Amino acid sequence: MIYQGKQKIWSDYQKDIPDDHWFYVRSCIRQSFFPGSEKFFMKIVRDDLGKDIYETEHHTTCGGIAYHCDTIPQETAMTIVARQFALMTEAGYENLVASCITSFGNYCETIETWREFPELEARVREHLWKACRREFKVPKYVAHASDLVYKFRNEIAARAKFRLVDHETGEPLRIVEHIGCHYSKMFPHKGVGGAEYPCVLSGMAEAWGGEVIDYPERRHCCGFGFRQYLVRANRGYSLSNTHKKFESMEPYHPDCIITNCPGCPFFLDRWQYVISEMEGKTYGQDGHGIPVLTYEELAALVLGYDPWDMGLQIHQVGLEPLLDKMGVPYDPSKKYLGLNEKEIMKPGLPTVLKCC
Amino acid sequence: MGKLYDELCKDYRFKEGxxxxxxxGTCTAICPAAEFYRYDPRKILDTVQRKDDEDILALLKSETIWYCGECMSCLTRCPRKNGAGLVIMALRNLSIKLGYFTESEKGRQIYPLTKALTxxxxxxxxxxxxxxxxxEDHPESGPVFEWVLEHKEDVYKRLGANYAGEGPGILRAIPQKDLDELKAIFDETGGTERIESVEKFSEKKAEEMGMSLDEYKAYTFTHCSRGHFNNEQETL
Structure with missing residues (x-):
């Protein structure tokens, strides 16, 4: 197809995401804080859409958080990445899909740096051979898991049991989307829509019936900042940045926030709790917070899966106001049950923030 | 051209950034750290490109190189395709390698970070x-996550994790032979040497500060002097 004019310009911002056959690498943070999101990514893409997604138990962390906390040298990080590529090559795959934005950035940084400095790639190949006796091919394509959900957003919409509309009024829900810095700020051409028009999440939200809110601090960092959160003494940085975003989005009355990176939903969720404890302020309706979801959780909700199966109960900000608006049924008595519906204690309640 | 500048030039992030x-000043305008911390990436890049070793040494011992969050927002916006965040990574790397990180409060945090992450x-x-x-280290994670941590096995397995189990899946136990490969990678690429060097310099600093290494780790993880933030009167 030959693109012309605006179509040509817009085509420069698109990614030609392969349709099938992916080697999947998990995220340390998503597994720890949003395990249901990885479960439902696999369920939707593998079982519902019938795609080939392969995972091996032998893959590890990509080392990205340790690298961006400056605790490991660049060549250590790159050799860990090279080992993941070797596992992909050995399994017979050429497309790599990462569940984490930090990993996605780390893989892109490694490949792009090697492209400019081939001697570094040669050195890393030597390191990997000496350390692990492994060899690798550079992936033909590296995607973030959200790229796949974006690619199949219309197929998901066609199977949707619920839409991002107020089921009583029929009005579209107001969605804030947060992309995550390392998705397209480092290598804009690697992200759908680039750094200027990132549409990986807005594309999903609109396909599923929502209305995306544009607000002044839309592209501001969530405030993770690696060492700025992980060291307790630095968390004022993290909280201040998130606070800035909430103050900026508040006048637009969002119904929910959807996120791309595994860390961002944790901060956007938990710092609402902290702000409520520190200042008595809440950003949602009637003392609630603004519900924060991962894109996998949103896709699973739209497809009609049970909210407690995907782990919405382990968010600090209650998701019930959003479920009520969408008309998604849920059983409050089952919210905090353990494995096989085992009764375990319920969490304590915050002082100010209403959690349903 | 000085020796420290030459060392920086060997770092691929410096070559890129x-x-x-x-x-x-576009980097400073877009920077999430500059709004809250006394941090100005424009000044740091200006200092580095003067190639003066004395000034670079002062940076390696300073608080300011530790304020960046490595979000890389600067990289997107620089009209000349510099990356202040990448230059910061190179400066931090050199500061750690040469042991100057123990000269600043924020630099000393490398010790608890290295222990935890590596x-x-x-x-x-x-x-x-x-x-x-x-x-206890993360009260901000809230009562729901306190509950998750108290009932890890139940909650993670309820949500489909293969918690500490064999085979693939969420939060599986990574097989020992794969952990051995990670250790071999650390040994081969300077990761192990980095850990040992951070330990050695931190031990020395802890002694200077009259603390055991455990006390030093706890102190560096939790202590924040006044004077780091723009809205504080004090200076460090």
């Missing part, structure tokens, strides 16, 4: 893992 800075990577194969995430 330091081209010709025109001092426009410990997780080498022992578990994860950077972050619920088994080493202590609620």
């Amino acid at each position: 330091m081209k010709t800075c025109i001092n426009c 410990g997780n990577v080498l022992n578990l194969g994860y950077c972050v893992h619920p088994s080493t995430y202590r609620y």
